[in-house]
Amino acid sequence: xxxxxxxxxxxxxxxxxxxxxxxxxxxxxxxxxxxxxxxxxxxxxxxxxxxxxxxxxxxxxxxxxxxxxxxxxxxxxxxxxxxxxxxxxxxxxxxxxxxxxxxxxxxxxxxxxxxxxxxxxxxxxxxxxxxxxxxxxxxxxxxxxxxxxxxxxxxxxxxxxxxxxxxxxxxxxxxxxxxxxxxxxxxxxxxxxxxxxxxxxxxxxxxxxxxxxxxxxxxxxxxxxxxxxxxxxxxxxxxxxxxxxxxxxxxxxxxxxxxxxxxxxxxxxxxxxxxxxx
Ligand code: MG
Numbered sequence: 596x597x598x599x600x601x602x603x604x605x606x607x608x609x610x611x612x613x614x615x616x617x618x619x620x621x622x623x624x625x626x627x628x629x630x631x632x633x634x635x636x637x638x639x640x641x642x643x644x645x646x647x648x649x650x651x652x653x654x655x656x657x658x659x660x661x662x663x664x665x666x667x668x669x670x671x672x673x674x675x676x677x678x679x680x681x682x683x684x685x686x687x688x689x690x691x692x693x694x695x696x697x698x699x700x701x702x703x704x705x706x707x708x709x710x711x712x713x714x715x716x717x718x719x720x721x722x723x724x725x726x727x728x729x730x731x732x733x734x735x736x737x738x739x740x741x742x743x744x745x746x747x748x749x750x751x752x753x754x755x756x757x758x759x760x761x762x763x764x765x766x767x768x769x770x771x772x773x774x775x776x777x778x779x780x781x782x783x784x785x786x787x788x789x790x791x792x793x794x795x796x797x798x799x800x801x802x803x804x805x806x807x808x809x810x811x812x813x814x815x816x817x818x819x820x821x822x823x824x825x826x827x828x829x830x831x832x833x834x835x836x837x838x839x840x841x842x843x844x845x846x847x848x849x850x851x852x853x854x855x856x857x858x859x860x861x862x863x864x865x866x867x868x869x870x871x872x873x
Contacts, residue, residue: 598774599800605841606871611700612850614648614693628683628709632664636675648693651777663690670833672823683709688835699777701804702851703837723809723834726750730805732863734847740794748786765808773804806837843868
């Protein structure tokens with residue numbers, strides 16, 4: 596069953612989304628050479644506390660931190676610790692979340708640590724981020740869930756191939772419904788497979804976290820012995836971008852984007868729904 600939200604509930608999710616955006620801004624600034632991934636978690640904890648928000652990551656299945664910090668070949672679910680010191684040339688995907696009055700926000704981005712990154716890494720992050728926006732732009736009344744998967748996959752497949760061969764669209768993880776819990780039905784694949792059918796119709800009040808994960812090689816992953824850290828099986832580096840989005844009568848509202856998705860959705864000819872918080 597998909598949880599359909601009222602406009603009032605979407606407004607609460609917008610509040611949570613803006614807290615996540617604040618965590619993004621603060622961790623982005625702190626993700627510099629010499630910082631540990633635990634330092635970034637400390638930054639996130641501070642921002643959550645400042646906003647009176649709760650963490651949906653901390654304690655989730657025993658997860659010990661408020662953000663996931665996934666460096667280089669780590670795809671998702673990297674655990675912040677004091678051993679992992681960021682170095683010039685690393686890339687890091689930071690996944691953050693917040694709960695406000697019981698309503699959840701969840702979003703991720705990839706950042707470049709320091710300078711001098713290979714053009715293929717810059718392009719990897721761009722392609723991953725843009726595929727997320729293509730998916731967000733498919734969050735339209737009348738579409739079905741599969742149209743989002745299709746938009747993400749076809750965006751990635753339309754791009755020039757990287758020197759490493761081709762982009763791997765990670766198969767074992769995907770997007771999800773979000774609302775009164777962080778992870779809810781439906782599961783959203785970042786590619787189309789005949790096995791899955793078309794999925795539910797997108798109606799007002801439908802909320803999703805859309806989150807492509809793309810590597811410079813394989814689509815396959817392993818989980819390390821800590822039972823969390825997800826790495827590419829071939830060691831190629833990967834990128835992860837995510838936003839939470841609500842579909843309303845007036846179009847999509849990107850809950851975790853400061854401008855509600857206005858600027859990027861306009862590139863797709865889509866008008867973002869007005870911000871319920873003004
Ligand atoms: Mg998520």
